[in-house]
Amino acid sequence: MRIVFAGTPEVALPTLEALHGSDHEVVAVLTRPDAPTGRGRRVSRSPVAAWADEHGVEALTPAKPREPEFLERLRDLDADIVPVVAYGALVPPAALEIPRLGWINLHFSLLPAWRGAAPVQHAVLAGDEMTGACVFQLEAGLDTGPVYGRLTEPIEPGDTSGALLDRLAIAGARLTLDVVDALGAGALVGEPQPEDGVSYAPKITVDDARVRWSDPAFAVDRRIRAVTPAPGAWTEFAGQRLRLGPVTLDPDGPDLAPGELALAKHHVHVGTATDSVRLEQVQPAGKKPMDAAAWGRGLQHTGETRFA
Structure with a gap:
């Protein structure tokens, strides 16, 4: 199948590499625009854009994915499916409708738990003993679409969110490729998320990261x-x-x-x-x-x- 991959940070790279090394064709990537990073605030490409540059793959970097120029280019690319890993922007319905099989998202929680931007951080903060990853159909709601596949991963007592996310990114890459293969073969139907067990994981702020010594x-x-x-x-x-x-x-x-x-x-x-x-x-x-x-x-x- 023809694939446009959407992602921005390093955690997206294992899935991008798995798709690139498969029988499918990654015809372009969608990623966030170049932005200032580090102490020097030098403008840098995202890890996904840098990967695309190295591999000769077109990098699409619209400020917002509702821009008419981006939507037109997405149609021209004639993608069958758009897998997403930590892209970082809301995808409008107009874009969701373009690929033949829509957009699927690798999310690092056991949905419907921890919908939102920071599922791994909130799982560690809450003291969860188990987490995982899901691949689901992207739709207008916040991480509400039907789930095509899931995996589980224990949270070890000393895990940081970074270490846990690294493990989930690697395991999730294989899961995403399996889902893409099955969808391409017409052999997979999504499972609606249950109404019970919904929780939310908003972005962690710098204020959230201040230690409260009055806590246990x-x-x-x-x-x-x-x-x-x-x-x-x-x-x-x-x-x-x-x-x-x-x-x-x-x-x-x-x-x-x-x-x-x-x-x-x-x-x-x-x-x-x-x-x-x-x-x-x-x-x-x-x-x-x-x-x-x-x-x-x-x-x-x-x-x-x-x-x-």
Whole structure:
């Protein structure tokens, strides 16, 4: 079949690679326009656009996929189907109707749970023990279309959202290709999503990533892992933002008030509403990530003893 692939970040690449290496033909990709990235705010191509450049595949980068020029080009490409992985923009009905088999979306949750932009982060934040991925028919509603295939994946106690998403992206690539093959053969019918069990996963903001030391230790741990690597957990120390890597739960650690620090030669502990947690990596403003114990040894004589 002729395929136009829609996606933007690196997590979309395993599926794009699987489709490109199959018997189907990827005739173009649809991705978000070039945008400023990094500290220098240099304008960069999306990972999917960069892949297309390297492989000689046309990259479509409309500001919005309702633009008449994009819709006309999509018709000219005569695609049978448009698989989507983290494209990052709403697709209008006018575009959904163009491919013969419509648009299908790889979503990283067990629908109808965690519909929305950040399903993996919310699954980790909520303490779910199991998640997965679904391929469903894209329609006007928010992740509401019939499901063609699904897989499950356990959430390990130390999983960050980044590590979990990497595993789901690889497994989901195979799932998406299987669905594309079956749809092309006319051998698959979507299963409507149940009305029960619906939950939503809105985009995680920088404010969401601020650690609440007044939460129990397990909730502090979940929040930090949920926002790692992006947007990145942080707290305020001495009037500046301090980024935090995942922590270690330590029931035998010192008894501390929420946000209170205990500095030792080889460890830095922070108090929560329950047990203290041990910091492993921190990143002061304007500096590179560093071992938390080394950072703590530099604070021995500053008088600062608490996170805000």
